[in-house]
Amino acid sequence: MKLADTPPRKTGRPLSFDREDVLEKAMLAFWKSGYETTSISDLTATMGVTAPSLYAAFGNKQQLFLEAMRRYAGDRTAMETAMMDAPTAREAVTKMLRGAAVLYTGEATPPGCLLASAAATGSPEAAAVREAIAAERREVREIIIRRIETDIEKGLMSSDTCPRTLADLTLAVTQGMSVLARDGADRDSLLAIADAATLGWSIYEI
Amino acid sequence: MKLADTPPRKTGRPLSFDREDVLEKAMLAFWKSGYETTSISDLTATMGVTAPSLYAAFGNKQQLFLEAMRRYAGDRTAMETAMMDAPTAREAVTKMLRGAAVLYTGEATPPGCLLASAAATGSPEAAAVREAIAAERREVREIIIRRIETDIEKGLMSSDTCPRTLADLTLAVTQGMSVLARDGADRDSLLAIADAATLGWSIYEI
């Protein structure tokens, strides 16, 4: 499934940097300061790459962000199978929320969620970036919805359950945890939120 | 309690605009596009005021935002008394969440929450603005915590209840609803989230 996105480089001066390495640094820069508020000079400074090299390697700022975002979001199918493998939807969601709590309070990464922080607002020029992030969220939402529907079909949850609402609530808690992490909330606080978020699900359990 | 912040204007050319009116427009501009990503020329265009007049009336961009933010946040004590007047903490929080759902999906205002959107990220220069917003959130958090503690003292909620966690969860849901509203979620979806957010509180009720 991995495409050979390395072009046929036959000759010429070799790259003086590792593409994945500087992409990682760019991701961290965007994670820390957002999309529009991270300037090219910020990026070149933290990536250790001059502007012309950056543009030659990644196209432009938006394409660089989208690549960084894909690297951040990781393999969507991996998360999907993990959620489907959990014994119940509630456990799957709790696991996901606790994973977010840990990710948002990592010591080696900026606080919060890259996607939640990067483009909360912005000028019309950045609408494409916001839409890409929103699409990512919609995918996660669909995964959660399907997982809850699975439990309903299995008879584990009441047919009165509204999968959309519980999925939206889960997404809202996730995004909110990112905000609190940026405000300085510690890991234990976020884990407590993750556990408390699904307490209400008990009334739907059979 | 209202201070006379109008300086002793005795003579000179009169102001050609209503200060509160243009402040309202500035608030909407920040609400729509955030703090750093709303430029002075954006502001002068929507406010109908030239740059020198803007700086004469409000100081600089940061002070203008802080004034707009205070106007948005409104009177904090009013919210506090409203929450204390509600029969139970759970009803108070649900009311607050539903109020947020309505506010974030208003037709005359941009989607989402001004405070949640304006400074999710940003350059180090905007740290003061982010801190002001974070302080606002901490105040709301304390109000919620005190309201829950009141219920515990009254014997309406179990002493096992962790007021901090429930307050953090409430804040997280609020901020998350703002993100979903920006993604296009409609009012009914957000109201459903607001109602679902406190379902888990039932296990603490006596």
Add this chain to the structure above:
DNA sequence: AGTATTTCATAGTGATTGATACGAAATGTA
């Protein structure tokens, strides 16, 4: 070595950023 190819660093593009200098215009007071 000579050549083709690719990346490198330097230096700069026009546009936009937040913020002002300046003099004309509009008021109250004398």
Add this chain to the structure above:
DNA sequence: TACATTTCGTATCAATCACTATGAAATACT
């Protein structure tokens, strides 16, 4: 009417924005 005071519009400031033109440097192939 004359003056003090304040705000007005115009025109602009240095700094930064995303981005690139240009030629030297470094490789592979002949």
